[in-house]
Amino acid sequence: MHKVVILDQGATPGGVSFDIVIAACGYESRCTQVALSLTGRFESIYTFAFPDRHHYSFLANLDVLAGLGTVITADIHEFSARIAEIAAAVKTMSSSGRVPTVAIDISSFDRQRIAILVREFVIHDAGGPLDLTFYYSHGLYESQEGKAPNTIVVNGPLDGFAGWAARPSDPVACLVGLGFEADLALAALETLEPALTVALVPQHEADPRFEETVRRENANLVRTQSDVTVLDYNLDQPSETLRIIESVVHTLKTRHRVAIVPLGPKLFALCALLVATRYPEALAVWRVSLASGAQPIDVLPSGQISHLSIRVSPETISR
Numbered sequence: 001m002h003k004v005v006i007l008d009q010g011a012t013p014g015g016v017s018f019d020i021v022i023a024a025c026g027y028e029s030r031c032t033q034v035a036l037s038l039t040g041r042f043e044s045i046y047t048f049a050f051p052d053r054h055h056y057s058f059l060a061n062l063d064v065l066a067g068l069g070t071v072i073t074a075d076i077h078e079f080s081a082r083i084a085e086i087a088a089a090v091k092t093m094s095s096s097g098r099v100p101t102v103a104i105d106i107s108s109f110d111r112q113r114i115a116i117l118v119r120e121f122v123i124h125d126a127g128g129p130l131d132l133t134f135y136y137s138h139g140l141y142e143s144q145e146g147k148a149p150n151t152i153v154v155n156g157p158l159d160g161f162a163g164w165a166a167r168p169s170d171p172v173a174c175l176v177g178l179g180f181e182a183d184l185a186l187a188a189l190e191t192l193e194p195a196l197t198v199a200l201v202p203q204h205e206a207d208p209r210f211e212e213t214v215r216r217e218n219a220n221l222v223r224t225q226s227d228v229t230v231l232d233y234n235l236d237q238p239s240e241t242l243r244i245i246e247s248v249v250h251t252l253k254t255r256h257r258v259a260i261v262p263l264g265p266k267l268f269a270l271c272a273l274l275v276a277t278r279y280p281e282a283l284a285v286w287r288v289s290l291a292s293g294a295q296p297i298d299v300l301p302s303g304q305i306s307h308l309s310i311r312v313s314p315e316t317i318s319r
Helices: 029-037 058-066 075-094 111-123 182-192 209-217 219-224 238-252 267-274
Strands: 003-011 017-023 040-049 068-071 101-105 130-139 152-157 174-179 195-203 229-236 257-262 283-290 302-314
Touching: 017 029, 017 058, 017 075, 029 058, 029 068, 029 101, 029 130, 040 058, 040 075, 058 068, 058 219, 075 111, 101 111, 111 130, 111 267, 111 283, 111 302, 130 267, 152 182, 174 182, 174 238, 174 267, 182 219, 182 283, 195 209, 195 238, 209 219, 229 238, 238 257, 238 267, 238 283, 238 302, 257 267, 267 283, 267 302
Parallel strands: 017 040, 017 101, 040 068, 101 130, 174 195, 174 257, 195 229, 257 283
Antiparallel strands: 003 302, 130 302, 152 283
């Protein structure tokens, strides 16, 4: 088992150096925001380019990130293999008696890849303590609107986060992170058929329009669910989001199989996956996607970067 301790959170920390930085090279303009903010503060950076969807700012991002370090073009299978290799190298550092430091920019990774990163660096035994800092570049509100509907595919649990080994006959309780993907949230609930639902709404101190739009877009979901509780979480406080999710899961898991559908901002997905590492049998994290992929939207950086720093230790912890 592992122990996770929160070290720091909030705005981008200054003066912290990293052995390794991991980031995505995609088409969003915000792809380079975190990497550029860390220039001069890392030994190595591995940037993973998607093999397709080279729209919008992809070529400009590729030029910037190739100038900082290694860019690897990888599909999901190659990505998983390469991340496992990097994690193994970190384990070698850890076995030498020092605490390795790794930064991961989740801003432009999809949820499947974020799950792989959490699985390799948090669940797998590093052999010694490891300091992880997750970064998230917030997008401008205007650049995240206008997503077109599409055929919805509910793929089921993310690899490594299937859960539900305990008490398979228990009713399902669902935590769903709300965002602009109201159709995806409804599709997930129709598939899971939960006995009760907890809907989590993101608040953004810098731009209240985000919360207003999320509530409006998901009003039908809240209205049509027979047993639904709505909670708020603060995008600027990831450690508090962790606490809220874990508190709800801890309460529900005694009588339910718990599923989390991590829609909305990627910070919610990260917190959901981190909580899931503590409850591997009772909690599943579900991936919901579109049949032909999401409509490409160039998310512009707002200039705000949040982070969550944790220390992962290979220690047995009691629940």
